[in-house]
Amino acid sequence: MPRRLWLRTGLVVVVILGSLWYLYPPRRAINLGLDLQGGIHLVLGVEVDKALASQTDRAAQELKGALERKGIAVTQVARDSDTSIAVQLASPRTWNDALTVASELGTFERRDEDAAAGRFRLVLSPKEVSRLRDLAVRQGVETIRNRVDQFGVAEPTITRQGEDRILIQLPGVQDPERAKALIGKTALLEFKLLDERTSVEDALAGRLPEGSELLYQRRVDKDTKTERRIPYVVQKRTLLTGAELNRAEVQSDPNSAGNWQVSIEFNATGARIFGEVTEQNVGKHLAIILDGNVYSAPRINERIPGGRAVITGQFSVDEARDLAIVLRAGALPAPVKILEERTVGPSLGADSIRQGLIAITASAVVVFLFMLVYYRLSGAIADVALGLNLLILFACMAAFGATLTLPGLAGIALTIGMAVDTNILIFERVREELRIGKTPRSAIEAGFTRALRTIIDTHLTVMVTAAILYNFGTGSVKGFAVSLFVGLAASLFTAYFFTRLLFDVVFVRRRTLASISI
């Protein structure tokens, strides 16, 4: 006699109710992958070595300033690799004083000392190097998350991948180019003085004074779409960066109609430095530089208190808005490079959903009919179990917040085929037991018991493969693995446990059971 019928029925009812609970409301319950709803998938590589180099550059500048303040003359303080600084003193007599100053640069270790020649190198310790690399990637993730949040994308994914990569998924973005520009911009804002000792012509001819460099301003002619590059000779020394910004807002440009500008406001420290810089350099030109491009180089007419400035540059309103976003979110600690990009337009996604649903429906209908014709009433039981399998599958995906992708839809279609395998195994076994003359009741008992071991073996092997797929796969392959895995786990419950329950209810409970429809 069937054991604990009510308990088992209760469990099935709980599972069905739970599934329905997670699937309500259906439109919002299941996350659709980028290939189904359209959007961008990006993998960025953080050029961490450049973050190290700029850190080392900053340390070299700091050291140079500290040595000069102590009155120690040097002929060279310069970065000679991503993580080291070479120092050459003007005279070996200042050796001990120089070492004292250098030792204040805590994170560096002294190497290749040559007291007689007054020469040494400072090298970042390996521990510090790995800390800085890690920091650069973590800050990169934070900054990009900030930017994306301000740009306004529903449910973005921004995570670190491996050592120096960042994975970004933006579902439903309409203008991928703009989103990419916003994310990928380093957005390093710098204020530097123009070097007015040298003419631009001299600099272009290759006569650049030490401590200065050539930078360009890009100007696009709105009518002809041609780009002009205007050269400037700029001092290398950075006076102030975007790190000291408090606010950045979009304004219309009062001097040129139809163009927009970004007004910025420094924090207290920034405002103080800005005041000092403008006070000390009245009459000179201050270049506003973003990612190595000069945006403008206005003349300083007087000391500017309060720490306000304006960035102009023929911006459209979208460009100005995006620039304000990246300035507010801050600069990336290191430049990033796009390693992988997948953009799917919304219309293609809609097509894929339609095709995937057709495939699932067709697959289900074929299998349903086949089982019904071949196994009759037992086939109908298997069909009900299959229906429950699909319900649980979708509910699990909703509950775990798993993403449904196009290969995921294929995985579901395949699950349908494999889930009935369990029922076929059982039914064939029951038929076999009937053939050797067992009563229907004991044939059902034997059929279910004997098939169980095989069923567990087959499910485990495919679930192992699905787990491997999930571990090694990327994006869409992962989606396939998830639906296959969940579908199989659900099939253990529905095709075995639930089918057995239905058999008990439909056949075994009858007082007399002369034959079964199988």
Next chain:
Amino acid sequence: MIELFPNPNYDFIGKRKWAYIISAAFTLVGLISIVLHGGLRYDIDFTGGTLIQVRFEQPPSVAAIRASLGRIGFGESVIQQFGDPREFILRIPLTSSGPEEVGRQVQRTLTADASLGKLEVRRVEFVGPQVGRDLQLQAIYAVLAGLVGILLYIAMRFDFKGGVAAVVAVFHDVLVCLGALSLTNREFSLPVLAALLTIIGYSVNDTIVAYDRLRENRGKLAHQKGTTFAQQMNVAVNQTLSRTILTALTVFFSTAVLLFFGGKTLEDFAFVLFIGVITGTYSTTYVAAAIVVDWTQYVEGRVRRPKKAVAKA
């Protein structure tokens, strides 16, 4: 009651020598095709590069698209019609200068070309060289990890011979699928890899059902006395025959539906599953079971032979 095989008693195992020839022939044809094609054709997932899917308002000629791309130096790109006559896939190899710019450049050029009419860019995929190499490695790891996992599982559940034979069978299926891929000039992409791994799972599934039955039968020793191992295996295969065929049919229906109605994007994926279901079902009997039989007979022969040698001396 509909029954496909009411009381099957076919001599599957006896015909295994023929099966070895057939398996070898199919595997060889596939391998020759791969060699003649100069290796598998890898998708940009593995080689790196840019893929752009464009839908035009009017069906354009491939030559017109190529001419347009030629103007920005991408005349060598692969241009392929994709399902609908208005829909095309352009594959642009990795370029040295700013690969992430390629998508935008192509879009601008095609849009500016009045002869092509209006168009919509439906998909852009860019895979950098570093990522491509990573994915290639991961693909190999995934297949190897899958095979090793299966070997271990079966060795644990059954015996070592069974594990090795199952892995050989799976390896055979993978080779046949790759051969079919090469013969039909399809590309090896990430979805194809997923399909291969699924086939690995499916093929092993089938093998396990037969092994399980064999073990169960061998438990009832009295019933089996006087039969050779080959006969026992044949009985097990026959007993599971209707299940094997029925399951193969349902999975086969599912993949056929995917292949014919799943759309162009899923076509290669479904194709591999389609071929794999057939070879996976076949290889259970004619590769895995056949190898276990021959191996067991070989071992039993070696056990007997030394005895004869002793008798002679």
